[in-house]
Amino acid sequence: MFLPSVINHRQPFSPAAGPTGVSSRKPGLFIAPGCDEHPVELPVHLDRNLAVTYGPHEMPEDRDPDNVLLQRWGGTCTGDLDWGAHQTHRQVYAMDQLRCCGCAEDPDIQDPHVTATGFTPPGMLWLLPVGPDLTNAVWPKDVETANPPICLRCAHRAVRACDALQRGFIALRVRTSEIIGYYGTVYTSTDPPQALEARVVKLTEPAIDRTVARQLVRRLHQAQPDPSSLALSA
Structure with a gap:
């Protein structure tokens, strides 16, 4: 079987198990928060290197392998x-380890083949809502996303349960991908730091040290549409 290659030069992310960790999930969508989960409001400070920190409230699981500060969540996954939101630690785990965003198991990977519904290109399956950047895209193309990959069973379930996907979706097959940064809140270097903007921050940018991250972002290299795998769910 064709196995996609991954460009990744970091230690794997392994959040602690617990009320909001990897071991705590509801059937349906692994990365989605339950209504009893919520971001924890913590004061943000600057350390001596002008990087954001939770100060005395910070715990080891608040950092990723690149030492990026993650948004903390509390409550229980009940x-x-x-379906329209991502719980930070579970999203980072699924995106970092390339686990299905629905069940945290292996995502769907296919060799190229022809079925009754069309041609399936090779690679790992990604399911994305259709935005302006994908509506009239010329394929194959690079795509940046905070959505982890998915298996076929969870993909069929997602297109029926997620409002954003019901407004339009595209299934992509991806041969290679790489972690490029985080979507999160960038803070000023003033004391005390102030929330400046929310955006995707590359790991190579100095601003990553002043970012409280919410979602890990990958670049999908030369992604190709897969019109056949989810044809019956369209």
Whole structure:
């Protein structure tokens, strides 16, 4: 079987198990928070290197392998799922380890083949809502996303349960991908630091040291549409 290659030069992210960790999940969408989960409001400080920190409240699991400060979540993964949101630690785990965003198991990987519904290109399956950048895209192309890959079973479930996907989705096959940065809140270098803007910050940018990260972002290299795998769910 064709195995996608991954460009990744960091230690794997392994968040601690617990109320909001990898071991705590509801069936349906692994990365989605339950209604009883919520971001924890913590004061943000600057350390001596002008990097953001939670100061005396910080715990080891608040950092990723690149020493980026992650948004902390509290509560328990119970109640109805919010399919439109990502719980930071579970999203980072799924994106870092390339686990299915729905069940945290292996995502779907296919060799190129032809079925009754069309041609399936090779690679790992990604399922994305259709935005302006994908509507009239010329394929193959690089795509930056905070959505982890997905297996076929969870993909069929997601297109029926997620409002954003019901407004339009595209299935992509990806041969290679790499971690490029985080989406999060960038803070000023003033004392005390002030929230400046929310955006994707590359790991190579100096601003990553002043970012409280919410979602890990990958670049999918030369992604190709897969019109056949989810044809019956369209």
